Amino acid sequence: QSALTQEASVSGTVGQKVTLSCTGNRSNIGNYEVGWYQQISHGTPKTVMVGNSLPSGIPDRFSGSKSGTTASLTISGLQPEDEATYYCSTWDYIVIGVVFGGGTKLTVL
Amino acid sequence: QLHLQESGPGLVKPSETLSLICSVDGSSINSGSYWGWFRQPPGKGLEWLGNLYPGGSPYYISSLQSRVTISGDTSKNQFSLRMISVTAADTAVYYCARVQPADYYMDVWGKGTTVTVSS
Numbered sequence: 001q002s003a004l005t006q007e008a009s010v011s012g013t014v015g016q017k018v019t020l021s022c023t024g025n026r027s028n029i030g031n032y033e034v035g036w037y038q039q040i041s042h043g044t045p046k047t048v049m050v051g052n053s054l055p056s057g058i059p060d061r062f063s064g065s066k067s068g069t070t071a072s073l074t075i076s077g078l079q080p081e082d083e084a085t086y087y088c089s090t091w092d093y094i095v096i097g098v099v100f101g102g103g104t105k106l107t108v109l
Numbered sequence: 110q111l112h113l114q115e116s117g118p119g120l121v122k123p124s125e126t127l128s129l130i131c132s133v134d135g136s137s138i139n140s141g142s143y144w145g146w147f148r149q150p151p152g153k154g155l156e157w158l159g160n161l162y163p164g165g166s167p168y169y170i171s172s173l174q175s176r177v178t179i180s181g182d183t184s185k186n187q188f189s190l191r192m193i194s195v196t197a198a199d200t201a202v203y204y205c206a207r208v209q210p211a212d213y214y215m216d217v218w219g220k221g222t223t224v225t226v227s228s
Contacts, residue, residue, distance in 0.1 A: 098145065101154075
């Protein structure tokens with residue numbers, strides 16, 4: 001069982017806005033920024049968001065936010081190439097380690 | 110530009126030791142960043158194994174703490190993962206990554222290397 005909770009699957013059509021969520025608690029999301037990682041077909045993870053900061057080279061249709069112990073990744077204007085599994089992660093000061101969500105499989109219809 | 114590359118044997122026998130190296134190109138492992146190892150078993154999600162802290166003690170996932178060692182070699186600008194007494198459950202793709210110390214997020218990943226534990 002993962003320390004962070006993500007939807008197992010989300011789907012959307014091209015051009016639609018979708019939001020993925022990542023729920024934790026005070027010892028992790030409540031105190032640290034959340035990283036979001038895109039993994040296409042079990043390939044190398046790619047960092048697409050850190051908190052609400054966009055890494056270099058990531059399209060600005062990706063945005064991030066956090067409220068309390070839940071972080072969100074929003075993709076505005078969904079594209080076919082966004083189809084992937086998305087993982088969230090952060091530090092946990094009780095576990096004393098990096099924790100991940102179980103991943104959300106995003107399907108672009 | 111920072112590149113990380115994992116290397117090591119793709120096949121390890123049960124009860125033996127898994128040893129992987131992450132070669133870092135484009136930044137010194139003494140630069141102030143942290144360096145981590147991760148894995149992904151077939152069909153499953155990502156799992157953190159541990160972080161190397163320059164000048165400090167590594168942190169390991171508690172469930173593997175007795176079997177895992179992460180160390181750095183500044184002369185070769187690489188860091189390594191050693192896991193003893195492996196079983197089939199350790200079969201996975203293993204990744205190394207740079208971990209930013211401010212909020213422990215990974216900004217650069219290696220491509221990963223597949224390790225199969227089988228006799």
